[in-house]
Amino acid sequence: MPNIKSAAKAMRSSKRKQAINEKIRNKVKGQIKQIKKLIAEGKKSEAAAKMKEVMSALDKATKKHVLKKNTVSRRKSRLAKAINKLA
Secondary structure: OOOOOOHHHHHHHHHHHHHHHHHHHHHHHHHHHHHHHHHHOOOOOHHHHHHHHHEEEEHHHHOOOOOOOHHHHHHHHHHHHHHHHOO
C-alpha cells in the first residue's frame, strides 16, 4: 500500500485506466477473431464489410494510446492481405 496520498491516487487512477484499456483491447481482439473466422470460411464479401469496423476500432485504439501505431498498421495490413488472397 502506498504511503503518500498522491501515490494512492495514482494507483486508483492507474487501475481505472487499466480496466478501460483492457476493455478496448478485448473488443478489438474479438473483432479480429470474427474476421479471421470469416476468412477461414471463405466469406470474402462479409469479411471485407467487417474489415471497415475493425479498422475503425484499431484506429481508435491507437488514438487512445492503447495499441502502438506500428502494431495496428501490421494487423490491418495482414488482415487486408488475407482478405485479398480469397478469390
